[in-house]
Amino acid sequence: MIEVKNVDKSFDGNQVLKNVSAVFETGKTNMIIGQSGSGKTVLMKSIIGLHRIDKGRIEYDGRNLPDMKMKDIRVLRREVGMLFQGSALFDSLTVLENVMYPLEMFSPTSREEMVERAYFCLKQVNLEEKAFGLAPSEISGGMQKRVAIARAIALQPTYLFCDEPNSGLDPVTSLIIDKLIHEITHLFGITTIINSHDMNSVMEIGENIIFIEKGEKTWQGNNKDIFHVHNEALNDFVFASELFKQVKKVNQ
Amino acid sequence: MSLLNDTGKYVLLMKRVLVLPDSRKMFFRQFPKELEKLGLQSLPIVIIISVFIGAIMTMQTKLNSANPLLPSYTTGLVTRDTLLLEFSSTIMCLILAGKVGSNIASEIGTMRITEQIDALEIMGVNSAGYLILPKIVAFVVMMPFLVIFSMALGLIGGYGVGLLTTIITTGDYISGIQYAFVPFYVFYSVVKSLFFAFIIASVASYYGYYAYGGALDVGKASTNAVVNASILVLFFNILITSLMLN
Numbered sequence: 001m002i003e004v005k006n007v008d009k010s011f012d013g014n015q016v017l018k019n020v021s022a023v024f025e026t027g028k029t030n031m032i033i034g035q036s037g038s039g040k041t042v043l044m045k046s047i048i049g050l051h052r053i054d055k056g057r058i059e060y061d062g063r064n065l066p067d068m069k070m071k072d073i074r075v076l077r078r079e080v081g082m083l084f085q086g087s088a089l090f091d092s093l094t095v096l097e098n099v100m101y102p103l104e105m106f107s108p109t110s111r112e113e114m115v116e117r118a119y120f121c122l123k124q125v126n127l128e129e130k131a132f133g134l135a136p137s138e139i140s141g142g143m144q145k146r147v148a149i150a151r152a153i154a155l156q157p158t159y160l161f162c163d164e165p166n167s168g169l170d171p172v173t174s175l176i177i178d179k180l181i182h183e184i185t186h187l188f189g190i191t192t193i194i195n196s197h198d199m200n201s202v203m204e205i206g207e208n209i210i211f212i213e214k215g216e217k218t219w220q221g222n223n224k225d226i227f228h229v230h231n232e233a234l235n236d237f238v239f240a241s242e243l244f245k246q247v248k249k250v251n252q
Numbered sequence: 253m254s255l256l257n258d259t260g261k262y263v264l265l266m267k268r269v270l271v272l273p274d275s276r277k278m279f280f281r282q283f284p285k286e287l288e289k290l291g292l293q294s295l296p297i298v299i300i301i302s303v304f305i306g307a308i309m310t311m312q313t314k315l316n317s318a319n320p321l322l323p324s325y326t327t328g329l330v331t332r333d334t335l336l337l338e339f340s341s342t343i344m345c346l347i348l349a350g351k352v353g354s355n356i357a358s359e360i361g362t363m364r365i366t367e368q369i370d371a372l373e374i375m376g377v378n379s380a381g382y383l384i385l386p387k388i389v390a391f392v393v394m395m396p397f398l399v400i401f402s403m404a405l406g407l408i409g410g411y412g413v414g415l416l417t418t419i420i421t422t423g424d425y426i427s428g429i430q431y432a433f434v435p436f437y438v439f440y441s442v443v444k445s446l447f448f449a450f451i452i453a454s455v456a457s458y459y460g461y462y463a464y465g466g467a468l469d470v471g472k473a474s475t476n477a478v479v480n481a482s483i484l485v486l487f488f489n490i491l492i493t494s495l496m497l498n
Contacts, residue, residue, distance in 0.1 A: 048374060050370065050373070050374075074376040074377075074378070075376065076376075077373070077374055077375060077376035078375070078376040080374055080375075080376075081374075082371065082374040084367045084370065084371060085367070086366055086367055088366060088367040088368050088370065088371040089368075090363075090368055090371075091362075091363075091366075091368070101375075102375050104275065104277065104278060105274060105275050105278060105375065105376075105377055106275075106375075106376065155375075161374075
């Protein structure tokens with residue numbers, strides 16, 4: 001579980017996060033949603049430790065990140081997997097080598113066991129074996145995302161962060177990626193945090209949703225509660241399209 | 253202010269780079285690749301430039317010193333000392349600052365803007381050490397070989413002028429390059445090149461590592477890397493020369 005308590009973050013006097021508190025639960029797909037510029041990316045980067053917060057606590061199962069030294073943060077990060085918006089696969093390595101990379105860096109196991117683990121992770125994300133030897137540039141965007149998920153889970157992380165996992169993907173592939181993240185979260189009991197403004201994802205897998213508006217958390221709930229919310233900004237954001245307005249009517 | 257800021261950031265980056273690697277296995281896997289990429293792949297340009305510059309230097313020296321009072325070995329002597337003292341270390345390093353510096357800066361810069369460096373950091377890897385250390389070590393290791401190779405090829409280029417033209421006889425040229433040879437000049441050039449190799453690889457890595465934005469910014473980082481590495485090479489050339497030759 002990750003707990004964020006009274007977090008403030010400013011850049012050059014501009015306060016981006018204002019007293020944000022939230023709980024991200026283990027074994028659930030936790031989502032941070034909000035308009036562009038609302039502060040959700042800053043919140044996620046603060047939780048990971050890529051931004052130093054001005055005030056507050058970020059507790060990874062009781063371990064307060066802002067109190068940690070860089071050396072300890074590096075150790076903690078070995079428990080973290082991350083899926084980047086652009087996949088961030090290493091160009092110079094093949095698909096298999098990308099997944100094996102964290103294992104080779106930190107796992108004391110033999111090469112055979114590493115290959116076996118990498119195969120297992122790639123099979124978990126339903127990637128065909130013929131793609132294992134290809135370079136990231138030789139596979140599609142959806143496949144790259146799957147490889148990135150496989151790499152993120154290679155070291156059996158306790159915490160999984162996904163930054164806009166569906167950006168640049170078609171609706172069908174987006175759905176596959178969403179389901180994959182959801183399955184992996186439940187299967188391995190991971191604390192997953194997803195930064196998204198894809199409403200299909202929110203409706204599909206949002207088990208714990210945090211809405212950020214102008215740097216403040218103004219709502220927390222799940223994908224069922226969201227149909228009955230009276231938060232105007234949230235309603236304007238989630239049900240912006242005619243389709244989702246109709247969906248809301250049907251659900252109410 | 254910007255210079256101070258850049259110097260501080262560079263020093264802090266080097267503090268992260270010049271440490272024992274997180275994984276020695278990964279370092280020694282990366283190291284030969286860098287030797288090949290930064291060193292062996294620089295050989296063609298070193299060969300071409302050294303041979304031609306050696307030849308041109310011989311021709312120019314001979315044509316501009318057509319004085320009966322000057323001994324016949326003058327051309328060979330001047331060509332040799334110019335190659336040994338300046339061309340094969342400093343000028344060759346300036347050329348390599350362009351080739352290798354832009355290569356390093358654009359590679360690391362692209363990794364930065366495509367979040368590959370963030371991915372390394374999130375995995376708990378010392379990204380600076382992992383990416384930059386093998387490049388610096390490989391280039392520093394390769395540079396003395398490139399410099400000595402360039403010296404030899406430059407002298408061969410000059411010999412070619414004697415063989416293929418009537419500007420100078422091979423006998424005069426050979427006696428010139430053998431006359432009053434100071435082995436310390438080779439040592440001096442190699443020492444200089446070690447510093448230059450470190451400067452080129454580390455400055456280029458610095459600009460790549462702190463690149464931000466898009467493809468255009470990677471291009472800017474690459475240009476800044478080449479320009480600043482070249483300026484530093486020239487500055488340290490004066491410093492090392494005044495320390496070693498005075």
